[in-house]
Amino acid sequence: MDGAYGVMLSWAVKRADSEDVTCEYLRGPTIRGERKLLTSLLRTLRDVDTVVTYCGSHFDIPFIRTRCLIHGIMFPGRAGFRHLDLYYTVRDHLRLPNNRLQTVLETLGLGSVQHLSPGIWAAASIGDKEALRRVAEHNTADVLAIERLFERLREFVGLRPLRLT
Numbered sequence: 276m277d278g279a280y281g282v283m284l285s286w287a288v289k290r291a292d293s294e295d296v297t298c299e300y301l302r303g304p305t306i307r308g309e310r311k312l313l314t315s316l317l318r319t320l321r322d323v324d325t326v327v328t329y330c331g332s333h334f335d336i337p338f339i340r341t342r343c344l345i346h347g348i349m350f351p352g353r354a355g356f357r358h359l360d361l362y363y364t365v366r367d368h369l370r371l372p373n374n375r376l377q378t379v380l381e382t383l384g385l386g387s388v389q390h391l392s393p394g395i396w397a398a399a400s401i402g403d404k405e406a407l408r409r410v411a412e413h414n415t416a417d418v419l420a421i422e423r424l425f426e427r428l429r430e431f432v433g434l435r436p437l438r439l440t
Contacts, residue, residue, distance in 0.1 A: 276334075278341025282309050284399050284407060286316045287414040289422055290323070296418055300411040305402065310346045313339070317348065325357040329376045329421050332360040359432060361424055368431045376420065385423045389416045 285300035299315055301308045316339070320326065328335050336358060343350040365374050372378060377388050391413050398406035425432070 276338065278338045278345070281338065281342075282400060283312055283339065283342050285411045285414045286312065287411070287418045288316070288319050288323070289418045296415045298411050298415045298418075300407045301399075301402070302407075309342065310348070313343050313346060313348055317343070317351070320351070320356055323356055325359055327359045327361060327421060327425050329417075329424070330360065330362045331358065332362070359425075361421065361428060361432075364428050364431050368428070376417075376424075379424065380420055383424070383427055385427060386420060388420050389413050 282301070282305055285298065287296050287298040289296045297319060299312055301312055326336075340350040362374060365371070365379050369379070371382055377390075379385075380387055389412070391409060395406050395409055399410045
């Protein structure tokens with residue numbers, strides 16, 4: 276999805292010191308609702324030291340940054356929070372048939388991620404309340420899966436790949 280025309284539908288954040296996942300999704304008119312959604316996400320991230328994602332360097336962070344700038348909302352620069360993308364930890368330290376989150380989770384016995392059909396995403400993008408609720412559930416499940424993956428890969432986080440010559 277491209278940040279120039281896509282709309283943020285939902286976000287989910289879990290703090291390391293809590294069992295709870297905070298999740299919000301789009302409510303009300305799209306433009307005003309998205310602005311509120313982005314503002315609430317940034318307010319939540321204000322107190323976070325490190326954001327952990329999977330493929331967030333290529334999608335989540337640039338998408339959110341683009342949507343914020345379109346709305347005239349200042350997105351935190353590098354000093355705002357650290358970002359750890361577990362995709363690179365997996366790519367550099369494991370040897371799997373592919374690096375999709377689903378493959379990684381299943382291979383390591385960490386469960387799986389919930390798949391949503393394109394129809395659910397399309398319905399959510401036009402404001403269908405049930406579809407938006409399902410997207411929010413999907414995002415919450417992804418956050419919990421990424422946390423399980425982080426715990427399993429913790430010893431490799433931040434290490435450079437071994438180079439044997």
